[in-house]
Amino acid sequence: MSNAPGRTGKAVLHRMVMPHHTCPYGLKAKHLLERSGYEVEDHHLTSREETDAFKSRYNVATTPQVFIGGRRVGGYDDLRRFLGKRVSDPSATSYRPVVALFAMTALMAMAVSHAVTGSAFTVRAAEWFIGMSMIVLSLLKLQNVESFATMFLNYDLLAKRWVPYSYVYPFAEGAAGVLMVAGALSWLSVPLALFIGTVGATSVFKAVYIEKRTLKCACVGGSSNVPLGFISLTENLMMIGMALWMARMWF
Known part of the structure; x- marks a missing residue:
């Protein structure tokens, strides 16, 4: 089941958008939030120093990071779980x-x-x-x-x-x-x-x-x-x- 509160409202997204690198998972997270009915407050991390400082501040290992309703949801896979969507297991067998x-x-x-x-x-x-x-x-x-x-x-x-x-x-x-x-x-x-x-x-x-x-x-x-x-x-x-x-x- 989804933990999302009606899948509406505002979501805060922090993702890497640098001159030579845009995080693909950040783009996917933004798209998924918008598709799920959220207004996205999109914050760009524009340098390695800014990214490292953000990770240290929130004690996280990766970006993007999503916040909804004042609490941290997590990264892209965490967001999918929050919205009740399937998360692929890279080690799972598949035909x-x-x-x-x-x-x-x-x-x-x-x-x-x-x-x-x-x-x-x-x-x-x-x-x-x-x-x-x-x-x-x-x-x-x-x-x-x-x-x-x-x-x-x-x-x-x-x-x-x-x-x-x-x-x-x-x-x-x-x-x-x-x-x-x-x-x-x-x-x-x-x-x-x-x-x-x-x-x-x-x-x-x-x-x-x-x-x-x-x-x-x-x-x-x-x-x-x-x-x-x-x-x-x-x-x-x-x-x-x-x-x-x-x-x-x-x-």
Whole structure:
């Protein structure tokens, strides 16, 4: 429940607004207060000395600081709690990055399909969706290969035996995805996707469903809070399925 007194009246905000730095949380706090119906008395802290003096005066470690009804509410997160709004936990697990990724790659694939064929719903769109998903997933891993490799080594069976594989994997996934989208060099992309997908699916299944381990997934990069499990397994099964679908042309 909210502690806000009707969410109206005046709020006093102290935030950093310096020549070369404007505190983003101060801007967010001001916007949130105004959106919640408060008249904001906006005080700018225009130098490091003024900011330090303010922190010392109120015995606080950070700015911005919000005061409502004569008492200090606190910083931006404290303000959100005061107004009864959810405060994100940066360490909490979340599927949001993966949902956003697959939603956008699906839209990308349908957009390309519509541009090429006049229809968004085609078999080629489904193929492009998987290939584009592989490309974007590899891109996220390649943002910080070292971080990805460290997380990947927690569960991948091949990487545990041969550490360089944890560095090769994102490049292999990206290359297979690009070739599949292009419909080129299937003799390379099919066995590559089939191999990394099979190893990945086996590794995830063993770690999560047999050993019952609780781990974070490296699928969207090494800094994610996506839990290892169904999503990771789906990523690998998609690669296997795409490889088998493309291999059908050889038989």
